[in-house]
Amino acid sequence: MTQLLSQKLAKNENGADIPDKNQFIKNLGLLETIDRAKNALDKRTGGTVNGNLHVTQSVHIGDNDSGLRANGDGNVAFYANNAKVAYWNNDRLHWLKSVEIDGTINAHSNLHISWGGRTAIYQENGDVHGPIWGGHLSAWLNTQINNRGAKNTAHLATNGWWKCGDSGLIRQWGITPPLNVGQIYTVSLPCPVPHEILSATATVKYKGIASEGNLGTYVEIVGKSLIISADYTRTGIKAPRTWELVCY
Structure with a gap:
């Protein structure tokens, strides 16, 4: 009887006197529960999950x-x-909301922007394709440039010219050397006349009036040449002439 009593567990030990505690836990079926508790995340300090985490809601x-x-x-x-x-x-x-980016966006394909039934495509070569351009922006720009024709050109000098890039109209101007009375002078045009001279004028470049009368100037268009004649004076005053013509 004494031997059997010595094998009993004491109440005041609260299980501390169990000979094989691991076997006792196993017999109760608590091994899995203890393992889960041992590896659970502490909501106070967080932790690391080494496997997959499956969340069914939020x-x-x-x-x-x-x-x-x-x-x-x-x-x-x-x-x-x-x-x-x-x-x-x-x-x-x-x-669904606004996006603010402080760094660089690196896209490995064309960037599509769609809204209101329209779509614009930004391409990797810098071109843009969209309905407002009727296709590619580069093609639209080329059409606009080609339709504008050539730009205007000019040679700004004492004897110079200006040419309209669209129409080809040319304005020329210059000053002759001092001309003697009755001298006939063929102007050396600063720009060759491609087709025809339309009009021409010339004026005496002289600050005063001769005592016997005004210094005269006559203009004649001969083909693609301009001829200026000095006339109407008996004083022998020599004076240059300024001239201007329009041709194409």
């Missing part, structure tokens, strides 16, 4: 109104203050 960050929520099969939504700001699925990321 992951809250900070409080219950912000974080990730299930948004249907294969779809996860971003929420902030109970407002859905974005969601993603196996096709794409849909961002």
Whole structure:
């Protein structure tokens, strides 16, 4: 009897006198429960998950109104203050609010922007394709430039010229050397006349009036040449003539 009593557990030991505690826990079926408790995340300090984490509803960050929520099969939504700001699925990321980026966007394909039934495509070569251009921006610019024709050109000098790039009209001007009375002078044009002289004028470049009368000047167009005659004076005053003509 004394031997049997010595094998009994004492109440005041509260299980401390169990000979094989591991076997006791195993007999109670608590090994899995203890293992889970041992590897559980401490909500006070956090922890590390080495395997997959499966969440069927939501992951809250900070409080219950912000974080990730299930948004249907294969779809996860971003929420902030109970407002859905974005969601993603196996096709794409849909961002519903404004996006502010302080760094660089590196896209490995053309950038598509769609709104109001229209789509513009920014391409890797810097070109833009959109309905406002009727195709590519580069083609639109080339058409505009070609339709404007050649730009105007000019030679700004005492004897110079100006040419209209669109029409080909040419204005020429210059000053002759001092001409004697009755002298006939063929002007050396600073720009050859491509087709025809349309009009020409000449004026005496002289500060005074001769005592016997004004110094005379006559202009004659001969083919593609301009001829200036000095006339109407008996004083022998020599004076240059300024001239101007229009041709094409």
